[in-house]
Amino acid sequence: MTDITLLDGSIGQELVIRAGAQPTPLWSTTVMIEHPGMVQAVHGDYFNAGATIATTNSYALHRDRLERAGIADQLKPLINAALEGAESARMAHGAGRIAGALGPLVASYRPDIRINPDQAAPLFAGLVAMMDARVDLFLIETAASLEQAEGALLGTAGASKPVWLSVTVMDDDGTRLRSGEGVAELAGTLAQYAPEAVLINCSRPEAVADGLEILKTFGLPFGAYANGFTGINPAFLKEAPTSDVLEHRTDLGPEAYADFAMGWVAQGATIVGGCCAVGPSHISELARRLMLAGHRII
Numbered sequence: 001m002t003d004i005t006l007l008d009g010s011i012g013q014e015l016v017i018r019a020g021a022q023p024t025p026l027w028s029t030t031v032m033i034e035h036p037g038m039v040q041a042v043h044g045d046y047f048n049a050g051a052t053i054a055t056t057n058s059y060a061l062h063r064d065r066l067e068r069a070g071i072a073d074q075l076k077p078l079i080n081a082a083l084e085g086a087e088s089a090r091m092a093h094g095a096g097r098i099a100g101a102l103g104p105l106v107a108s109y110r111p112d113i114r115i116n117p118d119q120a121a122p123l124f125a126g127l128v129a130m131m132d133a134r135v136d137l138f139l140i141e142t143a144a145s146l147e148q149a150e151g152a153l154l155g156t157a158g159a160s161k162p163v164w165l166s167v168t169v170m171d172d173d174g175t176r177l178r179s180g181e182g183v184a185e186l187a188g189t190l191a192q193y194a195p196e197a198v199l200i201n202c203s204r205p206e207a208v209a210d211g212l213e214i215l216k217t218f219g220l221p222f223g224a225y226a227n228g229f230t231g232i233n234p235a236f237l238k239e240a241p242t243s244d245v246l247e248h249r250t251d252l253g254p255e256a257y258a259d260f261a262m263g264w265v266a267q268g269a270t271i272v273g274g275c276c277a278v279g280p281s282h283i284s285e286l287a288r289r290l291m292l293a294g295h296r297i298i
Contacts, residue, residue: 003298004265004290007225007273008046009283011057011101015042026069027060032081039085040092045280047093050287051273052297054086054096058131059103059141062123079130087134099164100135102127102152104142108202109168109232111145111179117154124155137162142202144168145179146189153193164271165190166199171231174200174207175214178232183214190218197221202275204231205252205260212267223271224264228252228278248277254285261286262293 012028015038019031032039043054061079066072083098090096105120106113128138138156140163143149149165156163167186170176175183190198198220200211205226215222230247261272274282290297 001294001296002265002270004295005053005223005271006051006283006287006290006297007053007099007223007271008043008051008055009225009274009278009280010228010276011039011042011055012059013276014279015039015057018042026065028057029060029066029078032057032078032085036081036085039082040088043086043089044092046283047089047096049280049284050297051283052096053099053136053273054089055099055101055139056082056086056131056135057101058082058127059101061127062103062105063126064106064123076130079127083131083134097136098134099137099139100128100131100161102138102140102156104144104148105151108142109144109178111148111177114147115151117147117151120148120151121154121157124152125158128156128159132160135161137164137196140165140195142166142168143177145177146181146185147179149186150189150193153189153195157193162196163193164197164199165195166201166225169200169203169207169211171204171207174203174210174212183211184217187218190220195220197223197271199271200224200226202227204229205257208260209263209267212264212269216268221270223269223273224261225273225275226257226260226278227276228257228274228282229276252277254282257282258286258289262289265290265293265295 015028015031024030039057063072086098140152208224228249
């Protein structure tokens with residue numbers, strides 16, 4: 001029997017789907033503004049499915065993204081709304097932890113967007129200061145390059161809570177970050193900044209296993225939460241994209257996704273869950289499979 005942390009699944013993408021509105025470059029931030037109660041409902045559904053962590057809807061809450069829409073002055077209220085959604089769901093459920101999500105600056109899957117770690121760090125530190133007292137851990141998500149990983153880790157250095165780093169790998173090669181740099185090259189960054197766990201997220205599940213074989217050599221708790229997209233296509237790799245240009249897979253239902261995740265657990269992963277286009281039904285099936293295999297979900 002192994003203790004497994006079961007993350008939730010998609011938050012932002014799930015909110016966009018449930019809202020049924022035309023996606024905007026602000027992504028799930030728009031939904032949180034227009035449908036404030038929906039955030040708690042999504043977190044609640046994941047807790048009910050068996051997840052033990054609620055990941056805040058703060059992935060896209062960066063000042064640069066809000067400035068494009070002319071609402072940069074709303075950063076703090078939006079962070080508060082994201083926290084309140086997770087807190088309310090946890091209170092209703094009666095248990096669980098809250099992970100403060102920290103997405104990449106400017107855009108996802110864009111290692112070509114170069115921001116010096118010393119410049120990125122204060123931007124992340126400002127978010128940490130707003131969230132630190134109300135979360136149980138920080139989850140740096142979708143780092144696509146060594147530079148992006150370092151900037152976020154440097155910015156979380158003052159956090160009083162554990163920090164987990166999650167990177168995104170190439171769709172056809174799980175041994176390389178989307179920058180083309182080898183996953184193995186993370187070793188120095190991890191040694192310098194000492195996050196408490198390292199993961200792979202928002203990548204095709206087929207690519208994850210090869211990456212995990214490298215993560216397991218770092219001596220840290222490790223895991224993965226993959227996406228349900230056919231791939232990250234060029235139409236998304238432009239300024240201010242909208243999520244509707246990403247195609248959802250039709251062959252990755254709950255059972256198929258759980259097959260992948262159970263394979264990661266067999267490799268030694270102790271943190272699993274889902275990312276974009278992986279919903280509560282997937283997490284429910286994964287919880288069932290973990291318990292059936294004799295694991296304890298913590």
